[in-house]
Each structure stands twice: as C-alpha cells, then as structure tokens.
Amino acid sequence: xxxxxxxxxxxxxxxxxxxxxxxxxxxxxxxxxxxxxxxxxxxxxxxxxxxxxxxxxxxxxxxxxxxxxxxxxxxxxxxxxxxxxxxxxxxxxxxxxxxxxxxxxxxxxxxxxxxxxxx
Amino acid sequence: xxxxxxxxxxxxxxxxxxxxxxxxxxxxxxxxxxxxxxxxxxxxxxxxxxxxxxxxxxxxxxxxxxxxxxxxxxxxxxxxxxxxxxxxxxxxxxxxxxxxxxxxxxxxxxxxxxxxxxxxxxxxxxxxxxxxxxxxxxxxxxxxxxxxxxxxxxxxxxxxxxxxxxxxxxxxxxxxxxxxxxxxxxxxxxxxxxxxxxxxxxxxxxxxxxxxxxxxxxxxxxxxxxxxxxxxxxxxxxxxxxxxxxxxxxxxxxxxxxxxxxxxxxxxxxxxxxxxxxxxxxxxxxxxxxxxxxxxxxxxxxxxxxxxxxxxxxxxxxxxxxxxxxxxxxxxxxxxxxxxxxxxxxxxxxxxxxxxxxxxxxxxxxxxxxxxxxxxxxxxxxxxxxxxxxxxxxxxxxxxxxxxxxxxxxxxxxxxxxxxxxxxxxxxxxxxxxxxxxxxxxxxxxxxxxxxxxxxxxxxxxxxxxxxxxxxxxxxxxxxxxxxxxxxxxxxxxxxxxxxxxxxxxxxxxxxxxxxxxxxxxxxxxxxxxxxxxxxxxxxxxxxxxxxxxxxxxxxxxxxxxxxxxxxxxxxxxxxxxxxxxxxxxxxxxxxxx
Numbered sequence: 001x002x003x004x005x006x007x008x009x010x011x012x013x014x015x016x017x018x019x020x021x022x023x024x025x026x027x028x029x030x031x032x033x034x035x036x037x038x039x040x041x042x043x044x045x046x047x048x049x050x051x052x053x054x055x056x057x058x059x060x061x062x063x064x065x066x067x068x069x070x071x072x073x074x075x076x077x078x079x080x081x082x083x084x085x086x087x088x089x090x091x092x093x094x095x096x097x098x099x100x101x102x103x104x105x106x107x108x109x110x111x112x113x114x115x116x117x118x119x
Numbered sequence: 120x121x122x123x124x125x126x127x128x129x130x131x132x133x134x135x136x137x138x139x140x141x142x143x144x145x146x147x148x149x150x151x152x153x154x155x156x157x158x159x160x161x162x163x164x165x166x167x168x169x170x171x172x173x174x175x176x177x178x179x180x181x182x183x184x185x186x187x188x189x190x191x192x193x194x195x196x197x198x199x200x201x202x203x204x205x206x207x208x209x210x211x212x213x214x215x216x217x218x219x220x221x222x223x224x225x226x227x228x229x230x231x232x233x234x235x236x237x238x239x240x241x242x243x244x245x246x247x248x249x250x251x252x253x254x255x256x257x258x259x260x261x262x263x264x265x266x267x268x269x270x271x272x273x274x275x276x277x278x279x280x281x282x283x284x285x286x287x288x289x290x291x292x293x294x295x296x297x298x299x300x301x302x303x304x305x306x307x308x309x310x311x312x313x314x315x316x317x318x319x320x321x322x323x324x325x326x327x328x329x330x331x332x333x334x335x336x337x338x339x340x341x342x343x344x345x346x347x348x349x350x351x352x353x354x355x356x357x358x359x360x361x362x363x364x365x366x367x368x369x370x371x372x373x374x375x376x377x378x379x380x381x382x383x384x385x386x387x388x389x390x391x392x393x394x395x396x397x398x399x400x401x402x403x404x405x406x407x408x409x410x411x412x413x414x415x416x417x418x419x420x421x422x423x424x425x426x427x428x429x430x431x432x433x434x435x436x437x438x439x440x441x442x443x444x445x446x447x448x449x450x451x452x453x454x455x456x457x458x459x460x461x462x463x464x465x466x467x468x469x470x471x472x473x474x475x476x477x478x479x480x481x482x483x484x485x486x487x488x489x490x491x492x493x494x495x496x497x498x499x500x501x502x503x504x505x506x507x508x509x510x511x512x513x514x515x516x517x518x519x520x521x522x523x524x525x526x527x528x529x530x531x532x533x534x535x536x537x538x539x540x541x542x543x544x545x546x547x548x549x550x551x552x553x554x555x556x557x558x559x560x561x562x563x564x565x566x567x568x569x570x571x572x573x574x575x576x577x578x579x580x581x582x583x584x585x586x587x588x589x590x591x592x593x594x595x596x597x598x599x600x601x602x603x604x605x606x607x608x609x610x611x612x613x614x615x616x617x618x619x620x621x622x623x624x625x626x627x628x629x630x631x632x633x634x635x636x637x638x639x640x641x642x643x644x645x646x647x648x649x650x651x652x653x654x655x656x657x658x659x660x661x662x663x664x665x666x667x668x669x670x671x672x673x674x675x676x677x678x679x680x681x682x683x684x685x686x687x688x689x690x691x692x693x694x695x696x697x698x699x700x701x702x703x704x705x706x707x708x709x710x711x712x713x
Binding site for chain 2: 016020023027030031034040043044046047050051053054055057058060061071072073076077079080083084087090091094095097098099101102104105106111114116117
C-alpha cells in the first residue's frame with residue numbers, strides 16, 4: 001500500500017494542521033505569483049497572498065478551539081494577525097503610490113521595463 | 120519590575136473553573152499593566168515620543184498653513200535634537216555601564232545598554248542627516264514636510280528594530296523602517312531612474328518581508344511563543360540532538376530551521392547580504408546621494424543590532440530575568456496551566472519551572488551553531504562579492520553601494536564571533552559586540568562624509584561619475600583631501616579611524632577560534648587587501664589625474680565645506696585617539712550579559 005504524504009489529513013478531524021496546510025498553499029501561490037507576474041499590481045497581489053498565508057498560520061496557532069494546550073500562541077497570534085492586516089494595508093498604499101510614480105515616468109507598470117539600472 | 124505574563128492571563132481565561140481567580144487576577148493584571156506602561160516603559164521611551172510628536176507637529180503645520188513661520192527643516196532639527204538630548208543619560212555616558220537590561224511594554228521591547236548606545240547613534244545620525252538634507256537642498260519648501268516626516272518615521276522604525284524583544288516588534292520595526300525608505304528612494308519627482316529604484320526596492324522589500332513574516336509564523340507557532348527570551352527558554356528545554364535522531368521529531372526541528380531561515384531572509388534583505396543584495400546598487404544609483412547615506416548608515420546599524428538581538432535572544436538564556444519571573448509567578452498559576460492538560464512535546468517547560476543555570480547554556484548550542492554557520496558564510500560571501508563587484512563601477516554611488524555590502528559583511532563577522540563566544544566566554548562576546556559598535560560609529564562618519572561630498576559635488580557639477588572627479592584636488596582641495604582621508608579609512612589603513620574597528624573585529628574572530636571562524640578571519644584579511652585597489656583608484660583620479668578642460672571651476676560654498684569638515688574630521692581624530700569611541704562602546708557592552 002502506498003503512503004501518500006499528508007494523506008492522514010483527510011481522515012482526521014479539522015485541526016491546526018489543516019489550517020497550516022491552507023496557509024502553506026497560499027504562501028506558495030503568493031511566491032509563485034511574485035516570481036512570475038510581470039505586472040507590478042500582480043506582484044502586489046502575490047505579496048498580499050503571502051501575508052495572508054502567514055496570517056492564517058497565526059490565527060490557527062493562536063486558536064484555543066483548534067489547539068488547547070500550553071503551547072498555543074493564544075492572544076498573541078490574533079494580535080499579530082491584526083497588526084499584519086493593518087501593515088498590509090499600509091504597504092499596499094505605499095506600493096500603489098510607487099507604482100503610479102513609475103507609471104508616470106515610464107507609461108507602463110511592467111516590472112520588466114525597469115531595466116535602466118543594471119541590478 | 121513587574122513582569123506581566125500574557126500566557127498566565129490566557130490560560131486563566133480559558134478555564135471557566137477559575138472564574139474567581141480570573142476576577143482577582145484581572146485587577147492585579149490591569150494594575151501591573153498600567154504601572155508597567157506608565158512608570159517603567161514610557162519614561163524610557165521619551166526620545167521616541169519626541170520623534171512621534173515632531174512628526175505629528177510637522178503634519179499639522181501643513182494643515183493649518185503656517186509653514187512659512189515654521190519651516191519643516193527647523194521643526195525636524197529641533198525635534199531630533201530634543202530627542203537626542205533626551206536619549207543622552209543625564210549622569211554622563213558612563214551611566215551606560217551600570218544599566219541593567221529591562222523589558223518594556225510587557226516584553227515587546229527591551230531597554231539595555233546596547234539599545235541606549237544604538238539609540239544615541241541613530242538620533243545623532245538623524246540630526247546630522249537633517250542638516251545635510253537642508254544644505255544640499257533636497258528638501259525644498261514644497262516637499263519638506265514629506266521628506267522629513269519620512270526620515271523621522273524611518274528613524275523611529277529603526278529604534279524599534281534595535282530594541283525589539285518579540286517577533287512581532289521585529290517585523291513591525293523592519294516594516295516601519297522600510298516603508299518610508301521605499302518612498303525616500305523615489306522622492307525626487309520626474310526622474311526615471313529614481314522611480315525605477317523605488318519600485319525595485321519596494322517590490323524586493325515587500326517580498327522579503329512577506330517571506331520573513333511566514334517564517335515568524337512558523338517559528339512562533341511551533342514554539343508557542345513570540346517573545347524572544349521565552350522562545351530561548353523553550354528551545355533550551357528541548358534536546359535538539361536527540362530530536363534530530365528520531366525520525367518523527369526531526370521534522371519539528373526542520374520546521375524550526377525553516378522558520379529561522381525565512382526570518383533570516385528578511386534580516387539579510389535589510390543588511391543587503393549577498394543572496395538578497397540586488398536592490399542595493401540599483402537603489403543607491405537611482406536614489407539621491409543623501410538617501411544613500413541614510414540607507415547605508417542608519418538602516419545597516421539598526422539591522423545589525425537586530426541581528427544581535429535575534430542571535431543573542433535565541434541563543435542565550437539570561438539568568439536574571441528568569442529568576443524574577445519565577446518569583447513573580449504565584450504557585451497556583453503554575454498548577455493551573457499544567458493541570459488537566461496532556462503533556463505535549465513542548466510542554467516540558469512548565470510555567471514556573473526554572474531551568475538549571477548550568478544546563479541553560481548547553482541545550483542551545485545547536486541553535487547557536489546554526490546561527491553562526493549561517494551568518495559566517497553569508498558574511499564571507501557578502502564581503503568578497505561586494506569588494507570584487509566594486510572594481511568595475513564607474514558611478515561613485517554604485518561603487519559605494521558595493522562597498523556598503525562589503526562593510527555590512529565585515530560587520531556581520533563580528534556578530535558571528537559574538538554569538539559563537541556566547542556559550543563559553545561572555546566577556547569576550549561583549550568585546551566582539553563592542554567592536555561592532557565601534558565599527559558602526561566610525562562607519563557613520565566615513566559614509567556620511569563620503570555621501571555628503573558626493574551630494575555637494577553633484578549640485579555643483581551635475582555628475583556622479585568617478586572620471587568627472589579628475590583633478591579635484593586642484594579646484595577644491597579641502598573636499599578632495601577629506602574624501603581621500605575617508606577612502607583610506609574605508610580601506611582600514613592604520614593612521615585613520617577605519618583601522619581600529621577592523622582590528623577589533625579580527626581580534627574577536629581570533630578569540631572565537633574554530634575552523635569556520637578562522638576561515639572567516641583569513642577571508643576578512645584578504646578582503647581588506649582587495650578593497651585597497653578600488654578605493655585607491657578613486658584617490659588616484661581625484662589627486663593625480665589632470666583636470667578635464669570641459670569642466671568649469673568647482674567651488675562649494677562655505678557651509679557645505681564646513682559640514683564636510685565637521686563630519687569627516689572625526690575620521691582623522693578618532694584614528695589618532697580612538698580611546699573615546701572605544702570607551703563608549705565598552706561601557707555600553709560592559710554588563711550586557713550576566
């Protein structure tokens with residue numbers, strides 16, 4: 001019989017690991033999005049996905065319903081998620097302003113057009 | 120000091136059986152929270168509050184339209200000077216030696232002599248930087264508020280980075296320092312390169328911050344706390360060697376290592392260490408020279424302090440705060456938190472138990488080794504790469520960007536040595552950190568001076584190419600001599616200040632010993648020789664090459680020359696008399712570890 005990795009997730013009641021799994025999928029999608037999108041807004045969306053993947057982790061690790069032991073992150077987890085939500089909004093605002101500034105100078109928000117400086 | 124334990128509160132709240140206990144404890148908790156905030160934390164936080172007040176005032180002045188009477192430059196200058204004055208201890212700098220480590224804001228931040236030093240450093244830099252911005256005219260009347268608000272906001276973020284004691288404040292500090300920096304990189308409107316630099320910086324930076332946050336979530340989730348000393352205590356209660364051996368528990372160690380690596384991504388981005396250095400040359404070239412100075416001095420100093428905080432926080436258990444915790448915690452609470460709950464892997468550490476002092480340092484040696492190997496390798500690669508890549512550069516800001524990468528690598532070597540020494544010899548670990556602090560102070564004068572000269576010359580001759588500096592010694596001798604002194608000091612040649620910190624870093628690497636750190640020592644030595652060539656090339660262009668006919672006379676005004684002199688004279692003075700800086704740094708690290 002073949003043992004698929006993570007197959008036990010399907011037979012268990014929903015717990016922390018399920019949430020962390022979804023968080024990992026979000027994180028991977030976000031990183032792929034950041035790496036492949038050529039549009040600055042697409043990259044921004046990827047960043048939001050990564051932040052939300054981390055947020056999901058915080059909530060899951062901090063939940064008393066999912067994991068009621070001394071190791072639970074508790075209120076810290078939820079507080080961290082709240083701070084990250086606010087920070088993500090601030091970051092999005094700044095990134096959009098910078099993208100607009102780039103658009104004004106280059107008439108495009110394609111990150112591949114940012115090639116005058118030889119990084 | 121009242122230690123307020125969040126976990127106690129949560130554990131109590133989750134047990135309905137202990138309602139009475141909750142009502143009793145809620146009052147005491149709120150009381151201790153209030154006294155902790157008002158009596159302990161806020162007085163120590165006064166310089167940062169002064170910065171906050173200045174920012175709000177600057178924004179308000181624009182709303183009520185009286186910026187003609189209160190120019191933003193004056194506000195920023197007064198605000199940063201007041202903050203610096205509040206940060207200086209009233210009984211003289213020697214008071215740092217007696218300062219004991221103190222957690223503020225319920226353990227989110229920590230106040231110790233290291234932070235006291237770095238805060239004075241950052242605020243002194245802010246004062247000098249505000250003056251420089253006004254002299255070069257980058258903050259004109261229209262943009263002044265925005266510019267100075269961003270600079271002071273970033274400084275505030277760096278202060279939080281340097282005092283972070285919790286994974287959340289690490290992330291918040293890095294973001295608070297980064298977001299204004301993204302905008303500062305593109306503050307010059309209508310320049311294609313400037314907007315490109317800021318877009319690149321923002322996208323790389325936000326990506327690195329996202330990855331770091333995910334790493335933090337893994338680390339905090341697996342260990343069950345985000346408070347650095349608590350994490351260190353939990354880690355020290357694990358037997359990591361044995362866990363690696365068993366197949367089931369090795370995955371936990373893997374997750375911890377992954378979380379640590381991802382946290383390292385964010386730190387390496389701030390330090391512009393090698394795999395994450397791409398932004399650095401582009402941003403320095405595209406942004407104005409003043410912003411380059413800000414990013415290369417203040418941002419690096421804060422990131423290095425944060426690296427120390429992470430390395431020491433995770434790899435060393437301070438005995439003294441732990442004893443306090445054990446005393447403050449009522450015995451009943453300890454019973455509550457353990458009663459009726461299945462022991463899990465990490466439940467080995469009970470809320471009130473004290474880790475034996477002799478056992479406290481040993482179990483963390485895998486953590487320290489992991490950190491030291493990572494930092495040492497990245498430091499070697501950054502140092503070598505930065506110095507090699509600086510060769511072919513024709514733009515002076517780009518050359519300084521690579522030089523910054525190399526110097527950041529050199530400073531990271533001191534951190535590696537300090538953490539390696541932590542386990543067996545805290546006295547020498549303190550010396551290693553004091554070497555880093557001296558390096559940071561000297562580096563401030565070297566790089567601020569260099570970037571100020573670049574900015575003033577840009578205003579005069581509209582060029583930042585190295586070849587356009589030919590024969591500068593004949594048109595403006597003072598600036599050319601100062602630039603030469605700074606460049607020689609950046610190499611680290613003996614009569615100038617840059618020599619002493621390098622020597623101290625090499626000394627601590629030697630003290631730390633071991634095959635890895637001796638290799639680092641050799642690499643650092645070779646790199647000093649490599650860096651000689653490209654710095655001397657600039658000196659040759661400035662001092663020996665003939666003046667081009669196309670260039671008109673270059674004459675800087677009195678104030679710019681005076682500023683350059685004030686900022687770069689310490690490079691010569693501290694070279695001859697290094698004792699002053701060395702004393703400050705030694706006092707700041709004297710009682711860092713118990």
